[in-house]
Amino acid sequence: MSNIKPEDFFKNIISHSKEYGFIFPSSEIYDNGLSAVYDYGQLGAELKKNIRDYWWKAMVQMNENIVGIDSAIFMHPTTWKASGHVDAFNDPLIDNKDSKKRYRADVLIEEHVAKIEDKINKEVEKAAKRFENFDAAMFKSTNARVKEYQDKIDAINERFKTALNANNLDEVKQIIVDLEIVCPISGTKNWTDVRQFNLMFNTSTGAVTDETNIIYLRPETAQGIFVNYLNVQKTGRMKLPFGIAQTGKAFRNEIVARQFIFRMREFEQMEMQFFVKPGTEMEWYEYWKQTRLKWHLSLGLGAEKYRFHDHLKLAHYANAAADIEHQFPFGFKELEGIHSRTDFDLKQHEQFSGKKLQYFDPELNASYVPYVVETSVGLDRLFLSILSSALKEESLEGGDTRTVLSLPPALAPYKAAVFPLVKKDGLPELAESIMKDLKFDFMMAYDEKDTVGKRYRRQDAIGTPFCITVDHQSLEDKTVTIRDRDTMKQDRVAIDKLHSILTEKTSLQSLLKTL
RNA sequence: GCGAAAGUAGCUCAAUUGGUAGAGCUCCAGCCUUCCAAGCUGGAGGUUGCGGGUUCGAGACCCGUCUUUCGCUCCA
Numbered sequence: 001m002s003n004i005k006p007e008d009f010f011k012n013i014i015s016h017s018k019e020y021g022f023i024f025p026s027s028e029i030y031d032n033g034l035s036a037v038y039d040y041g042q043l044g045a046e047l048k049k050n051i052r053d054y055w056w057k058a059m060v061q062m063n064e065n066i067v068g069i070d071s072a073i074f075m076h077p078t079t080w081k082a083s084g085h086v087d088a089f090n091d092p093l094i095d096n097k098d099s100k101k102r103y104r105a106d107v108l109i110e111e112h113v114a115k116i117e118d119k120i121n122k123e124v125e126k127a128a129k130r131f132e133n134f135d136a137a138m139f140k141s142t143n144a145r146v147k148e149y150q151d152k153i154d155a156i157n158e159r160f161k162t163a164l165n166a167n168n169l170d171e172v173k174q175i176i177v178d179l180e181i182v183c184p185i186s187g188t189k190n191w192t193d194v195r196q197f198n199l200m201f202n203t204s205t206g207a208v209t210d211e212t213n214i215i216y217l218r219p220e221t222a223q224g225i226f227v228n229y230l231n232v233q234k235t236g237r238m239k240l241p242f243g244i245a246q247t248g249k250a251f252r253n254e255i256v257a258r259q260f261i262f263r264m265r266e267f268e269q270m271e272m273q274f275f276v277k278p279g280t281e282m283e284w285y286e287y288w289k290q291t292r293l294k295w296h297l298s299l300g301l302g303a304e305k306y307r308f309h310d311h312l313k314l315a316h317y318a319n320a321a322a323d324i325e326h327q328f329p330f331g332f333k334e335l336e337g338i339h340s341r342t343d344f345d346l347k348q349h350e351q352f353s354g355k356k357l358q359y360f361d362p363e364l365n366a367s368y369v370p371y372v373v374e375t376s377v378g379l380d381r382l383f384l385s386i387l388s389s390a391l392k393e394e395s396l397e398g399g400d401t402r403t404v405l406s407l408p409p410a411l412a413p414y415k416a417a418v419f420p421l422v423k424k425d426g427l428p429e430l431a432e433s434i435m436k437d438l439k440f441d442f443m444m445a446y447d448e449k450d451t452v453g454k455r456y457r458r459q460d461a462i463g464t465p466f467c468i469t470v471d472h473q474s475l476e477d478k479t480v481t482i483r484d485r486d487t488m489k490q491d492r493v494a495i496d497k498l499h500s501i502l503t504e505k506t507s508l509q510s511l512l513k514t515l
Numbered sequence: 516g517c518g519a520a521a522g523u524a525g526c527u528c529a530a531u532u533g534g535u536a537g538a539g540c541u542c543c544a545g546c547c548u549u550c551c552a553a554g555c556u557g558g559a560g561g562u563u564g565c566g567g568g569u570u571c572g573a574g575a576c577c578c579g580u581c582u583u584u585c586g587c588u589c590c591a
Contacts, residue, residue: 011584019526019541025582032522032564032582084591093589095516192516199590256516256589263590315591330585400552421549449543453551460551471549481550488551 010329013388014260016403020462022047022387023261036257036265043462046413046443048268048383052247054411054508055270055377058295058515059245066243066272067236071224073249074205079223080216082352083345084316085200092172095192103183105172105194109160112179113153120149169194201251201265217251222374224248225273226345230357233275240359240370241284243274247379259330261380268379275370277361278343284373285320285340292336292375293324298514299408301389307332317344324377326385335385336377343369386411390463405463406486408511415506416466416482416498417445417459419452431470434480434495442502460485465506468498 017023021041025033040048060068080086092105123146128134140146156179163171173194182189201217218224225244232244247270257263276284289308296306304327311321320340325332346357346369358367390406409415418435420427428448435444445464447455452469459467467483474480474495481490482501493501504510 014583015526028582030565031580035582093516095588252590254590258584260583317591396551402552419550423548451548451550451552451554454553456551458552467551469550473549483550490550 010260010388013329013384013391016391016405016461017044017387036254036263038261038264043413044383047386047407047411047463048379050411050413050508051382051386052268052270052379054511055295055379056245056247057508057512059243059272062512062515063243065238065241066245066274067232067238068245069225069228069232070248071221071228071246073218073251074215075218075223075227077215078352079227079349080200080219082348083223084348085216085219092169092194094173094176094194105176106160108176108181109156109172109179112181113156116149116153120146123149199252199254201253219252220250220376221246221248221269221271222273222345222376225271226349226357226372229273229275229346230355233359238275240361241274241276241280243272245270245272247271259328261384262328262330262333264380269376270379270382271374271376273341274373274375275359276373278368278371281340281342281371281373282320285338288373288375289322289324289338292338292377294515296324296326296335298511299386299411301386301408305385305389306335309334315339317341326381328385329388333381335381336375339374339376341372341374343371345372346370402457402460404460404485407463407465409465409506410508410511412463412465412506413443414445414459414462414464415442415502416468417447417455417464418468419446419455419470420448421452421469421471423448425472426475427470427472430474431468434468434470434498438498438502441499442506456483456488466502 014023020043022044024039024041026037026039027034056068060066094103094105094108120140123143124136124139127139127143128136140150156175160172160175163169163175170193173191176191176194177189180189183191200219202214203217205213205215225246229244232238233242236242247268249266250269251266254263254265257265261267274284274288293306293308297303306327307325309323309325309332311318311323314321318339319342322338323334324336324338326335349355350357350369356367357369359370360367386407387405392404392406394402394404396402416438418431418438420431431448432446435446438444445459447458449455456467463485465485467485469481469483469490471481473492478495479492480495480498481492482498483490
């Protein structure tokens with residue numbers, strides 16, 4: 001695989017995903033799909049479910065002080081005012097067709113206003129030199145030229161405010177045209193229409209659509225945890241420090257969604273908000289950085305494929321933030337974020353809801369708003385990181401090649417496949433009975449078509465870690481061969497040992513024990 | 516969003532200057548087979564992404580549109 005170029009390798013992953021039923025473009029029969037939306041197929045759904053289960057068990061089952069919830073995608077609209085999402089992502093944008101540069105329309109207009117203000121200041125400076133005992137305020141309110149400038153500014157601001165409040169984007173563009181604002185780079189006035197880019201998708205409740213019942217699709221799952229913080233703390237009798245975990249869909253109206261399932265408009269997050277005593281957040285921040293990295297390393301995809309990236313520029317809610325990055329075929333990219341969110345979110349929700357979201361600390365005999373350390377990982381990105389690391393073209397002795405998906409066995413869609421060596425002499429019947437016993441506890445595949453070598457290759461390509469083959473000896477001594485996907489080596493084992501072998505090698509328990 | 520390239524069977528790709536849409540692999544039904552793809556026979560699968568246009572005739576040329584990849588841009 002080393003001689004495959006990264007971009008070709010990436011295309012290889014996309015076609016492999018499609019060919020074997022991991023990922024399909026959404027609504028593909030119409031126009032080749034909906035942009036940047038993908039569906040998980042029969043194998044993809046299994047793999048994704050197993051990844052999610054592993055995360056959930058590592059977080060919730062293995063930590064007595066972490067509990068899981070499942071909050072709704074729809075939330076009260078005020079939630080997003082409190083979180084800052086409504087204000088932060090409502091920018092009117094405009095492009096210059098010649099320079100291809102994009103600007104915020106409001107910034108262009110503000111800059112134009114600032115230029116006029118400069119002119120006023122120059123008039124004031126000039127006048128200040130001419131007169132002693134100069135009164136700037138008096139000058140501004142009486143000088144005809146300055147008053148003209150100021151009237152212009154007021155008119156622009158008033159017109160812009162009206163246009164924005166009416167959400168009249170055509171008028172915003174008309175302002176830019178009327179003011180003859182030019183692009184600083186191309187110097188031309190060749191503008192596109194003004195468009196509103198909002199990060200959040202919205203819809204409305206009830207049959208009648210109006211401003212009052214607009215409702216957003218959540219852009220992150222975290223807020224569902226924050227608004228339930230007190231419910232969980234009280235009903236679960238949780239003591240600090242404790243965590244609330246959740247997995248679920250989130251929606252972001254990305255301007256550009258790209259790179260297969262790496263950046264999608266509809267995606268799944270796995271988040272855990274850890275509530276701690278103020279002042280201890282940096283210890284926990286470090287703890288969760290290391291704990292989460294260990295979790296990723298336990299997948300065995302290679303330690304060199306992971307690294308931390310500490311944020312220098314912090315979001316408004318954070319006092320420390322780092323990403324765990326993974327080396328994708330297109331470079332190191334963010335996989336998981338660990339953020340120290342302070343008490344920003346809970347304080348905001350206190351303020352907007354008017355409800356206290358505090359914790360009574362019996363040791364201090366005092367109440368306070370806890371600090372929060374967040375771990376937030378994209379399930380789809382995790383899926384892509386595992387798939388792209390696992391997919392290999394191997395050269396075998398004799399010049400053969402094989403395609404093998406070296407998934408961590410505990411995450412593989414099928415844990416084992418059962419084959420009769422030949423399709424006669426009672427071998428299929430024995431193979432089917434073995435499979436029927438095992439499928440109560442394991443996802444099993446069965447295949448009797450084509451030569452056994454071909455069947456091994458088919459299972460290699462979808463990541464099945466073990467192939468169990470029934471041969472003529474099996475009829476005599478109740479043993480079968482079990483073949484390892486990665487080494488291609490076979491062992492002969494008793495049929496009644498299969499269950500314990502598969503449990504040991506393919507259960508999530510084996511992974512959890514490494515943490 | 517801009518620019519470049521691309522879109523033909525499930526996958527990878529062909530199809531002389533515009534002239535009957537093909538191959539390999541895959542898949543399905545059989546045959547043959549005592550352990551690592553590529554043995555035999557037969558079969559399925561396509562309004563060439565979609566919609567217009569030019570032409571006697573378009574997979575190919577023109578326009579629009581959708582989708583993908585790459586580069587910018589964006590991503591509190």
